[in-house]
Amino acid sequence: MWNLQEYRFASNPAEAVALMRKGPGKGAYIAGGTDMLLEHPTCDFVVDINKAGIGDIARTAGGDLFIGAAATLQVLADNVFVTGFAGGAVSVAASKCGNRPVRTTATVGGNLCNALPSADMAPVLLALDATCYITDEDSQESLPLTDFFVGPRLTVLEDRLLVGVGLPGECAGWRCASHKLTRTAEDISLVQVAVSLGVDDGRIQEARIALGAVAPVPMRAILAETMLMGQEITAVTPDFMRDVAAIAAGECDPLDDHRASAEYRRDMVSVLTRRLVARILTDDGDNREGGAA
Ligand SMILES: Cc1cc2nc3c(=O)[nH]c(=O)nc-3n(C[C@H](O)[C@H](O)[C@H](O)COP(=O)(O)OP(=O)(O)OC[C@H]3O[C@@H](n4cnc5c(N)ncnc54)[C@H](O)[C@@H]3O)c2cc1C
Structure with missing residues (x-):
C-alpha cells in the first residue's frame, strides 16, 4: 500500500x-x-516537477533541439520544432505511445527515467544522438543517452533530476524512422527499432541503429551501424542489408517471456532493420504519416 x-x-x-x-x-x-x-x-x-520549468521545447541558434523532461508525449507529437526535426521521427514515435489521454499526461522524462528496456521514446532518441541534461543542487552534467541507462529500471541519476534531452543540429537533416512492434499501441513493445541515416552525395555518411525491448537497456547496434557507414547507396543491396540486419540481430540480447520468444524478437530486429533502412533510402525521409516499416 x-x-x-x-x-x-x-x-x-x-x-x-x-x-x-x-x-x-x-x-x-x-x-x-x-x-x-x-x-x-x-x-x-x-x-x-511539473512546475519546475523543465517542460519547454526549443531550437537553439545552432539548430540543436532541446526537449524539456516534463514535456508531454502529446506535446512532442504536435510541437512544430519536433515535427520539423529529422523528418518528424520523434513526433511519430511519441504519437505511438499509449493512447491520447496517457500521452497528454505522460512525459518524455518519465519515459526515460522509468528506464524500462521497452521505453518507447528511447530508441528514436538514441538514433538521433541524444544528450541527457541532469541537474544536481548546484551543478549540471550532460552525457550521451547511451550512457544514461544502467540496467532495467536503473539510470545514472540516483536522486538527481533529468532536466531534458538535446538532439544535435547535425541530425536535423538525417533521415530517421522507427517501428514499434506490438499487439496494440497501448501494449508494451515487443521490439522497437529506430534507424537514422545521414546521407550525402549518394553515400551513407552517418548511421545509427537503436533497439528497444531486446536487451536489459535500450541499446545501439554499433557493429551493424559500422557496416552501413561510408557505403554508397547503390551498394546497399538486399544481400548486403540481410548481412547488416543479421549483425544487428546478433548484437541484441532479448528475453523469452510470455509476450514473445527471444528467437522471435531477434528475428524481428533483423526484419525491421532491413525494412527501415530500405524505407529511409527510398523515401524522402518524411515520417509524418508514420507508415509501417
Ligand atoms: C495505459 C498506459 C499505456 C502506456 N503505453 C505506453 C507505451 O505505449 N509506450 C511506453 O513507452 N510507455 C507507455 N506507458 C508508460 C508511461 O505512460 C510512459 O513511460 C510515460 O512516458 C511515463 O512518464 P510520466 O511522466 O507519467 O512518468 P512518472 O510516472 O511521473 O515517472 C516515472 C518514473 O520516472 C521518474 N521521473 C520522472 N521524471 C523524472 C525526471 N525529470 N528526473 C528524474 N526522474 C524522473 C519518477 O520518479 C518515476 O520513477 C503507458 C502507461 C499507461 C498507463
Whole structure:
C-alpha cells in the first residue's frame, strides 16, 4: 500500500533536488505519474516537477533541439520544432505511445527515467544522438543517452533530476524512422527499432541503429551501424542489408517471456532493420504519416 505522507512542489530544478534530499523518508519525483501510479510506489513523499520549468521545447541558434523532461508525449507529437526535426521521427514515435489521454499526461522524462528496456521514446532518441541534461543542487552534467541507462529500471541519476534531452543540429537533416512492434499501441513493445541515416552525395555518411525491448537497456547496434557507414547507396543491396540486419540481430540480447520468444524478437530486429533502412533510402525521409516499416 502507498504510504504517501507529503506531496512537495518544486518551482525550479535545483529546488526539486533539494526537496528530494530533505528527509525524512524515501522520496520520488513525479511528472505525469502514469508509470509511477501503476506500480504501487513505496515512497513516503513525492516531488512534483511539473512546475519546475523543465517542460519547454526549443531550437537553439545552432539548430540543436532541446526537449524539456516534463514535456508531454502529446506535446512532442504536435510541437512544430519536433515535427520539423529529422523528418518528424520523434513526433511519430511519441504519437505511438499509449493512447491520447496517457500521452497528454505522460512525459518524455518519465519515459526515460522509468528506464524500462521497452521505453518507447528511447530508441528514436538514441538514433538521433541524444544528450541527457541532469541537474544536481548546484551543478549540471550532460552525457550521451547511451550512457544514461544502467540496467532495467536503473539510470545514472540516483536522486538527481533529468532536466531534458538535446538532439544535435547535425541530425536535423538525417533521415530517421522507427517501428514499434506490438499487439496494440497501448501494449508494451515487443521490439522497437529506430534507424537514422545521414546521407550525402549518394553515400551513407552517418548511421545509427537503436533497439528497444531486446536487451536489459535500450541499446545501439554499433557493429551493424559500422557496416552501413561510408557505403554508397547503390551498394546497399538486399544481400548486403540481410548481412547488416543479421549483425544487428546478433548484437541484441532479448528475453523469452510470455509476450514473445527471444528467437522471435531477434528475428524481428533483423526484419525491421532491413525494412527501415530500405524505407529511409527510398523515401524522402518524411515520417509524418508514420507508415509501417
Ligand atoms: C495505459 C498506459 C499505456 C502506456 N503505453 C505506453 C507505451 O505505449 N509506450 C511506453 O513507452 N510507455 C507507455 N506507458 C508508460 C508511461 O505512460 C510512459 O513511460 C510515460 O512516458 C511515463 O512518464 P510520466 O511522466 O507519467 O512518468 P512518472 O510516472 O511521473 O515517472 C516515472 C518514473 O520516472 C521518474 N521521473 C520522472 N521524471 C523524472 C525526471 N525529470 N528526473 C528524474 N526522474 C524522473 C519518477 O520518479 C518515476 O520513477 C503507458 C502507461 C499507461 C498507463
